[in-house]
Amino acid sequence: MSLNKFAEPIPGNVTSIVSVEHISIRTNKQKESWYINTLNPNGRIPVLVDRNRPTTTGAEGFAVFETAAILLYLSQHYDPEHKLWFDVAKQPGDYSEMLQWIFFAVRFPFSLRADIGLTTFFSTVVSAPCKANVCKTNNSYDWQSLTSSPANHFNKFAPEDIPYAKKRQ
Amino acid sequence: MSTVTKAPFILYTEGTPNGKKVSVYLEELKSIYGDKVAYE
Numbered sequence: 001m002s003l004n005k006f007a008e009p010i011p012g013n014v015t016s017i018v019s020v021e022h023i024s025i026r027t028n029k030q031k032e033s034w035y036i037n038t039l040n041p042n043g044r045i046p047v048l049v050d051r052n053r054p055t056t057t058g059a060e061g062f063a064v065f066e067t068a069a070i071l072l073y074l075s076q077h078y079d080p081e082h083k084l085w086f087d088v089a090k091q092p093g094d095y096s097e098m099l100q101w102i103f104f105a106v107r108f109p110f111s112l113r114a115d116i117g118l119t120t121f122f123s124t125v126v127s128a129p130c131k132a133n134v135c136k137t138n139n140s141y142d143w144q145s146l147t148s149s150p151a152n153h154f155n156k157f158a159p160e161d162i163p164y165a166k167k168r169q
Numbered sequence: 170m171s172t173v174t175k176a177p178f179i180l181y182t183e184g185t186p187n188g189k190k191v192s193v194y195l196e197e198l199k200s201i202y203g204d205k206v207a208y209e
Contacts, residue, residue, distance in 0.1 A: 017176050017198075018176050021180065045182050046182040046188045067187040070194075074194055074198060081201075
């Protein structure tokens with residue numbers, strides 16, 4: 001199976017167990033009051049609604065937001081044989097490692113492609129402008145060059161000088 | 170599962186990285202439990 005398949009919000013052959021509601025984040029559909037009131041007060045996607053658990057909140061079932069919470073919810077209730085996750089009582093070490101990687105994956109800015117993203121991050125954001133400005137010396141980065149490079153990611157998010165970063169070198 | 174039965178889940182999503190994670194996980198669950206994915 002090609003990973004490109006997942007470029008679509010959901011693969012077609014899962015439609016028997018899930019109805020997909022496309023939330024256009026470009027039009028801020030996830031910020032509309034019906035969504036915030038019944039699905040996710042934070043106004044973000046994705047949200048999973050479990051029709052097997054009726055609720056009185058206005059949603060068609062129990063609503064779960066936050067990706068990691070959704071994955072763990074699905075595991076807890078729908079993977080009783082522990083094929084995709086670990087038993088916290090019987091495999092506490094594996095369970096902890098699982099949590100560590102789940103939290104890493106959902107918090108890391110490059111999300112699903114964390115491993116690829118990390119490489120991409122350092123090759124395009126850190127290394128590339130450094131090569132252009134010859135700012136890498138003695139295996140440490142010149143933060144002035146880094147942050148002042150117009151093409152640099154850091155320039156957008158931390159445009160001011162960062163003296164402590166230079167000091168640490 | 171009959172065709173008139175509603176799918177057990179509704180996923181409000183888009184093709185974002187986090188949206189894909191849930192889609193992928195649902196696909197994995199189905200690959201193991203089939204359409205009999207059931208609440209426990």
